[in-house]
Amino acid sequence: MELFEERGFQNTTAVEIAKRARVTTRTFFRYFADKQAVVFADAERLRAALIQQLGTTADAGQPLRSVTAVLAGFDWESLGSRESQRRRDRMIASNPELLERDLMKQHEMAEAFSGVLQEEGVEPCAAELAARVGIDVFRTAYRRWLAADEGTADLSAIVETVVAALNSIAPAPRESET
Template structure:
């Protein structure tokens, strides 16, 4: 096993994705992931708390990116538009990893524990977005509605984007979905 080869974390992520696809999440151990990556189990646990953490390793960074982008929009922007801008910033990053996102989604969809974790991660993003809006003087209920609506639009659009690699890019699909939401809620 290589002790000092570069990119241990990336190799562990790649090995985990391969093993989850081959055997399933529940049938894969941290030791097997480390072995596939050519590393020790100890190295695995230096980078991840458990095998679930491998799939959500970038969640904090993604949340921070989305919230920062929403916070940096002009204060005159409507709350939902600020949320949309944040979500589209995150989507621009995801766009570069569509196949990886698709493979990750298949693993998550097949495992109730992972589906729960993904919902919790999305709830954290919504809470952070709502808090950002409140910091801009948006009322509590309006901030929560805008944030939760933005996450709902993301979830639906993300699913469509994963289904078909021939779809337009995710940021464009999100722009279209937010525009469609305006039509859906017109006159409501």
């Protein structure tokens, strides 16, 4: 990541990354398909952990709450300091190739979450909506958490605030509307 920050993502080559990591280019390509994969190196481990957690805690009666709780409950700082996550997030947002890959990763996560929710008995349409909306709710909260000062913001509390905002714009139907 430091090399990307120094030279810019677009200006950094796989050869330079390998050299900085003190490995051959061939070794680099054994581990990473391309330089974009370096930015998302933890994606599969993260996905597996979140899917496993959702599978053990999903509540078919509250699928959206299940998704947001799993995402909020993960130890995001295990992926690096908040500052390093801020830098990564800025790099992704400023690079179309990385942004596209990030959106694909979010889509894959939503598909996996939807599948888990359906296995738990949630109707397919509701499962898909809960997964996609839950991920968007979390992304909004995550970016607010990244923007906050170190040690001043609790991610779970920010998720609750974003869920409350969602509920304020999409309240539950009244009895007379059902």
